[in-house]
Amino acid sequence: MTTTISTPSDTEVVMERIVAAPRELVWEAFTSSEHLPNWMLGPEGWTMPVCELDLRPGGAWHIEWRNTEDGREMEMNGVYREVEAPERLVQTESWGGDWPETLNTMVLTQEDGRTRITTTVVYPSKEARDAAIATGMADGADRSFDLLDELLARVG
Amino acid sequence: MAADSLSLTFAALADPTRRAILARLLDGAATVKELSAPFAISGPAVSKHLRVLERAGLISRGRDAQWRPCRLEAAPLREVAEWADGYREHWDASYERLDAYLETLQAKEEER
Numbered sequence: 001m002t003t004t005i006s007t008p009s010d011t012e013v014v015m016e017r018i019v020a021a022p023r024e025l026v027w028e029a030f031t032s033s034e035h036l037p038n039w040m041l042g043p044e045g046w047t048m049p050v051c052e053l054d055l056r057p058g059g060a061w062h063i064e065w066r067n068t069e070d071g072r073e074m075e076m077n078g079v080y081r082e083v084e085a086p087e088r089l090v091q092t093e094s095w096g097g098d099w100p101e102t103l104n105t106m107v108l109t110q111e112d113g114r115t116r117i118t119t120t121v122v123y124p125s126k127e128a129r130d131a132a133i134a135t136g137m138a139d140g141a142d143r144s145f146d147l148l149d150e151l152l153a154r155v156g
Numbered sequence: 157m158a159a160d161s162l163s164l165t166f167a168a169l170a171d172p173t174r175r176a177i178l179a180r181l182l183d184g185a186a187t188v189k190e191l192s193a194p195f196a197i198s199g200p201a202v203s204k205h206l207r208v209l210e211r212a213g214l215i216s217r218g219r220d221a222q223w224r225p226c227r228l229e230a231a232p233l234r235e236v237a238e239w240a241d242g243y244r245e246h247w248d249a250s251y252e253r254l255d256a257y258l259e260t261l262q263a264k265e266e267e268r
Contacts, residue, residue, distance in 0.1 A: 017251060019254060019255060019258055020255070020258065020259070021258035021259075021261070021262055025258060025261055025262065025265075026258065028261075029254060029257065029258060029261070035257070035261075038253075038257055039250060039253040039254045039256075039257040040250045040253075040254075041249070041250060041253060042245060042246035042247075042249045042250055043245050043246065043249045044249075046246075127167065127170040127171070128166075128170070130170045130171075130172075131166040131167065131169055131170040132166075
């Protein structure tokens with residue numbers, strides 16, 4: 001199933017995806033340190049040796065990934081703002097460095113035994129949001145990175 | 157990629173006029189006057205955008221004092237594209253795993 005992307009306001013990106021499982025289970029998969037390291041791993045070769053989720057409003061979360069092939073490491077941090085199982089999770093998210101901290105709201109909706117995952121990412125400014133889109137970071141797999149693709153194709 | 161240069165590239169790419177200038181430079185080097193032509197903004201305003209692009213290493217300026225033609229520099233774009241690719245790939249692959257993982261969890265629940 002594919003992810004759809006929209007930009008309802010100047011600073012937001014909304015991603016939607018439907019999964020074939022009941023909402024309670026999807027909630028567990030996203031909010032439990034027992035489940036998250038089993039799937040939020042990205043491409044082949046990555047593991048999640050650290051997954052600390054203090055699931056309560058004001059609680060911090062911290063995730064570290066490690067690539068078993070080349071030893072590369074990545075981390076992501078944030079703080080939970082609203083925790084309403086099994087339907088609404090609001091948290092800050094930061095990839096460190098200069099990537100701007102975003103406010104992410106995940107809403108789970110039941111639809112005939114399936115679950116729609118709607119994630120709204122709010123960037124600190126229109127510029128940060130546009131940069132994320134221009135570089136393809138906030139983009140779906142189905143949409144090309146227009147400018148970058150064209151530039152890279154032509155400059156080789 | 158150093159955090160600073162990543163941030164400069166992101167900031168430079170965030171503006172639609174600057175993206176249009178980069179797209180124009182794909183066709184070859186151009187002067188400020190040539191770059192200003194398609195836009196309803198002044199030469200000095202275009203020069204300001206060019207300084208941002210130059211600081212981010214996305215363009216270089218010729219030494220000819222009068223014309224100083226602008227040229228596209230691809231290296232920072234490649235770096236930012238690699239970074240962005242990694243991010244996007246991470247989420248695409250994770251969501252695919254989530255589908256499979258939810259299926260296993262449900263199968264286990266049914267066994268109970």
